[in-house]
Amino acid sequence: MAHRLESLVIRHTHRLPSPVGSAGQGALAARQFDAALTSVGFKLSAALLERLSGLSEGAVVHTARRTLRTVSEMVGDHVRHNAYFIDFPANVPDTEEFWMRCVAEALGDEKVRENVQAQLMRGSLDLLSLPAYGRYQHTYEEMLAAQDELIASAGDRITVLHLGGDLDEELTGLYLALAGSTTPLGEDDLRDLKVLAERCALGPQPEAIPVRENRAVVNEARIGVGADLLLDTVTDVLRLACALSGGDVTLEEPTRFRALSRPLRRALLAGLDAVIAANPAKLADVHAHREPFKRLGERLHPHEYPRWPHAAEVFAVARGEKEARSFDSRVAKLLDASDVLGAVKLLESAPGKLFRALDHLLRAAAGQEERDAVVAAAVRVAPDVSGRVVLSVREHLHNRERESAEPRIFVNRRGRAWVAPDVRPPVPAADRDRLIAALDAELRRRLPAPGRLLLDPDVLDVALPLSxxxxxxxxxxxxxxxxxxxxxxxxxxxxxxxxxxxxxxxxxxxxxxxxxxxxxxxxxxxxxxxxxxxxxxxxxxxxxxxxxxxxxxxxxxxxxxxxxxxxxxxxxxxxxxxxxxxxxxxxxxxxxxxxxxxxxxxxxxxxxxxxxxxxxxxxxxxxxxxxxxxxxxxxxxxxxxxxxxxxxxxxxxxxxxxxxxREQLTVWYLVGLMSGDTTAVELWDGEPVPDEPVMYIGLERPEGLHPDSRVITLENLRDLIPD
Known part of the structure; x- marks a missing residue:
């Protein structure tokens, strides 16, 4: 388990938790470890090499074995990569020539000759019926023997492994970073968060967990150790139930709910009851996931627990036995009646929804007066909208500015993409520009003034990780x-x-x-x-x-x-x-x-x-x-x-x-907002190394920065997204 946790830290941070072991003369073994890392495109930082050199040879070798296994998996070198053509890329034949060679070999094989001849007589041939097609004709070792050695080049990739703190410190820091992320995590990161949450549920916690999927994973760990749950919507409870059933906490895929123990059922029902007791209007949120709530109700048996009557109301709404008009349906009714001002007034109570509806509201507005009201409402609620949503809308408006015949692209949470013609009328330029200026001002207000900002030029065109x-x-x-x-x-x-x-x-x-x-x-x-x-x-x-x-x-x-x-x-x-x-x-x-x-x-x-x-x-x-x-x-x-x-x-x-x-918002966009009278921005190639704390943004962490510097790399790029 310790190796798994150490590997998790290395993958996410490119830091090796401070190696432990008896003191000794490990300098030779450490240099050999560094040389072995170079063969897979990694190297030890000066501080990590020094730390290993002070340990015993056995401790260094033990650390090296574990670390080499991890970095090999990171780069894809943990498996054997054979190629069908033994001396690829040399001597790759013409396609038809190759197929004819496979046919000739098959005709010389008594086991398959008759079948191949019959296919040829019919005028079609299944390549998979040819013994020489589609299967390696040589071993991995034979392929290696046929290849020349790689000639080292200064352009080969080198990824530096840095010295981290002790394992507990690194795990806690990584847990806080993932759990408190302001942007949704990918599937692999969610799985890693689950591992970390099980270990860190009773330790330090982030000030807030704004992403609901992250909250569900953390709640699953908290319910296992008897800690208080973080619930403020009925959907939080549904996501937790999905997590407890090994299902999809994003609610994209249906979950088959498991039979839950009585303590778990009581915890979920008590959570639902508390949410609705505090705000009965949240019953309307049930409509977005009626079917999952109905199936969950069949597992929780709310009728057995009359002390939580508000929980029973949730399932009554899901079954259609109790009315609770959803917020979205109220907005839709107003827009259907062409009451844009009424819809805007209602949406001001849900700033995130107002921002997501801005394009539609501006197009639905009857005239400039109504468009002015939409823009004014957006400016008023902007401070209450998450930074991720503000940036998403800002990017959307930028691309709406580029009127063309380009189709729209749609991408769902699992990366499935499709395109469709863009039939939307344009957003009036003046209104769009006013909104863009307001959003820029709001984001500038939230961003830090780092004082001295050092930039790796290669990071400037990296898109902001809004998800x-x-x-x-x-x-x-x-x-x-x-x-x-x-x-x-x-x-x-x-x-x-x-x-x-x-x-x-x-x-x-x-x-x-x-x-x-x-x-x-x-x-x-x-x-x-x-x-x-x-x-x-x-x-x-x-x-x-x-x-x-x-x-x-x-x-x-x-x-x-x-x-x-x-x-x-x-x-x-x-x-x-x-x-x-x-x-x-x-x-x-x-x-x-x-x-x-x-x-x-x-x-x-x-x-x-x-x-x-x-x-x-x-x-x-x-x-x-x-x-x-x-x-x-x-x-x-x-x-x-x-x-x-x-x-x-x-x-x-x-x-x-x-x-x-399509044009994405990049790191360069945020840097432009941060630059000003109080921030000195420098494109930095690594020399000279400043002796005072700085903020550094780059693809990888450089060596030698002041320990109080704030460092943003690919591994924690999400930290750039303001709250």
Missing amino acids: GRATAAGLGVLPRGSVSAVDGEQLRFFVYWKEAGRTTDYDLSALLLHSDYSTDCWLSYTSLTAVGGEHSGDITEAPDGASEFISLSLDRIRGSFIVPQVDIYAGEGFDEVEESFFGYMLRDAEQRGRPFEPRTVRMKSELRGVGRVALPLVFRRADDGRWHAKWLHLYLRGISSANRVEENQISVSKVVRALVE
């Missing part, structure tokens, strides 16, 4: 909409998957698009080579895990966009397999090396969406010829089987265009 669900778990992963430079000559994608129970075939493909988003060509198992690229070969089953690769020479690519994608051809979905992840590497032309080299990995992200086609990111060539990545983290529905790049090229192109053309 953890817009970022996949992994290493070097940026929020959806972020833009990052691609510095290298060889770009290589990889996907790995391991099936859980059924034969599963994932296909790595790359769609190459022209500047107008029309198709140039693609790389896939049906097109193993194209101008500037090679595919490593099709693997059609993965009982022991399988990998596919695509290698591209960027200076030879004709198009303007490269869209890597992972298509599910057959078998288990991304959320069903035992493991699946995607990533990309960058190399110089002369580096060579194995198909998978961990220190060249720039990004590795988990694949866990609900669609059948994954779109992790898109690469775009700028006018100056340099390439940049824009992060997507999207999934398309696809079809149940046989998804292929050539069949979904139109839908992929539409989604990519919609997101590429």
